[in-house]
Amino acid sequence: MTQQKFKYFVIYGVMRTGSNLLEHFLNQFDAFQSYGEVFNPSFLGKPGNDTMLGIGRAEREQRPVALIERMIADAAPALPGFRLFQGHDPRILRRTLIDDSCGKVILRRNPLDSFISLKIAQQTDQWMLRNINKRRQAKVHFDLAEFLRYSEETDAYYAQINRLLQEHGQTAFTIAYDDVKDPAVLHGLARYLGTDEHLAAPKEGITRQNPGPLSEKVENYDEMIAALETQRDTTVSAEPRAAERGGLRFLTACTRAPVLFACIPAGPEERILRWMHTVDGGDPLRDDFHDALESETLFTQFGNRKALRLWLDERPERVCFAIVRHPLLRAYEVFEKRILPGGDDGFPMIREHLRTRYGMAMPDEDRCAGQDRAGLEQAGYTADKHRAAFQIFLEFIRENLSGQTSMRTDGEWAPQRAFVDGFNDLLPLDLVAKESKLLRVAAYIRNNLNLGATKNAVFKQSLEDGHIIPLSEIYTEAHESEARNAYREDYASFGFLPYPKEYS
Structure with missing residues (x-):
């Protein structure tokens, strides 16, 4: 029955x-x-x-x-x-x-x-x-x-x-x-x-x-057991926000200086890590920086909360900081690196959804991967098409964040306020600043910790390095309006100005 x-x-x-x-x-x-x-x-x-x-x-x-x-x-x-x-x-x-x-x-x-x-x-x-x-x-x-x-x-x-x-x-x-x-x-x-x-x-x-x-089933079984042994004191939060946004894996500290960076995805991570490397006495502009991240112990990271608590306890005089990026530039970073075809780090399922559901025009994959703007334009993918495609992506983000699409919300375009709140569940942040104020952040940390002179040249580099087409070239007020609608809390919480004024 x-x-x-x-x-x-x-x-x-x-x-x-x-x-x-x-x-x-x-x-x-x-x-x-x-x-x-x-x-x-x-x-x-x-x-x-x-x-x-x-x-x-x-x-x-x-x-x-x-x-x-x-x-x-x-x-x-x-x-x-x-x-x-x-x-x-x-x-x-x-x-x-x-x-x-x-x-x-x-x-x-x-x-x-x-x-x-x-x-x-x-x-x-x-x-x-x-x-x-x-x-x-x-x-x-x-x-x-x-x-x-x-x-x-x-x-x-x-x-x-x-x-x-x-x-x-x-x-x-x-x-x-x-x-x-x-x-x-x-x-x-x-x-x-x-x-x-x-x-x-x-x-x-x-x-x-x-x-x-x-x-x-595991070829390095003994190594796995030893690694898991270090995780015995890991505490898992029952709060989705803390578990999903702002977890331990986003925290990186200097190996010498008492400086800890809470990284929000799709932000200026590389520039900040290079600067932190110079705080520890390294060369921030070294050509092998990416290889060194894999082969050398340039920074300290935390496998569990016990390790984080120990680091904090041993450094009562420290600075823990996070940097928020202008929502429009952050969305553009994801658009160029994850949505456009080419490379192994893209989001192909979301790309296909944007193409079929929203009618986004997609450029040639090989030319995107090779950063070949001239070739893209010869193939008919102009700056105007790029501008229109980015507008579609911003529309998708707005609908996605408001629960109107079937696609997941990736951390690279999730609101930055959620990450900041998540970090504060793990440790007290001493400083949350906008990317446009990075030189002031460097000066504050240097003075607060008596670090002496630091090399800040990496903060003076162009924000648009690595983009096929600079955002400043295709920017419109419609882009800004769509971003503000999608990220109302981020704009209000962190006081972002329109993109051109924020970085002027």
Whole structure:
């Protein structure tokens, strides 16, 4: 007997937490019909699908709730459901979590196990296994910094879920990866969703891809264990803001001077790090600076909160500072380096979304990668087209930050105020200043800590180095207006002037 407790259900999780198997089990109940990853930005339901139940990707973008309504109608009398992962449509994440008619299932797994499983899947390109004879095996290299970033992002996702549930008085059924195969837990989930139907023997059908201990999956296993041992005192915040914006990985300190920089993404990070290098006695203009960052210990970073507290305790006379960049210049930096084609550090999924959903004109990839402006113009991509494309990107940012798009909000265009608040949850910032005041910042730190003379030439370099077309050349008041609409709090909190006046 099925009771109409909910209209639909959602499985919330991250990749490699056992969601395929859980969905497979649920679909063996007559009472349920789960449709897969219906809000994955790249497909509908499963890879290769561009339509589902008569709804295509364009309509899903404009009317995402219509797809849920279509599933409810299609599955009747069964209860429909789908999987919603980190990085899927944030509008649907919020809507479903606060909806009384949605049955909420939260799936979790030990983050180290899911991280290693994800690394293996990425290396073997095998994401689900039905035939054990086709298993692809691989050993992966463990990188602590990469794992900490993964853990921080995953914690932020689950913290956001928990916070929304609490704020709106909602409850959820939480299930661990190791319990997905437990018939008692599976039937408990079925009762939560509204049926007393019983499966005599649930059929697995999906085989675990990476069985065995971690020592058989990680090539530097002993190094991994030693690195994780240093993280025992790490404290994870339950507050999404602190976990997602302004975490430990954004903090960098001088190795000698008591100076700590809290870095906001898409800001003047390199110029500040070069200046900090000269504070420690180095050459800020050295040609091998990027290589030295990889091969030498130029700075101090913090693997856990205990290390940060120790650094702070040992340096009562210190300066901890953050620099905020003009929102328009920051957006342009992301536009040129991440959105335009070319290079390995771009955002191809968001680029494709801008092309198909917003009609953004895209220039030639090879010429973008080679910073070949003359070639771009010969191919028809003019400064006017670049100006129009940037206007479209600003429109996307405004809609994205207000929860009107299916794309994730990346830290490189997230509001800077959120980062500053996140940093202040970790440590007291002594100074938050605008990029246009960097020379004054250098003088303040030098005088406050009695550092003596510092070389500030790196702060006198052009802000637009590395841009294919300078922002000053294509700037319009329409750009400024769109940026101000998107970043009202940043403009108000930090007192930004219009771009040309800010840096005059």
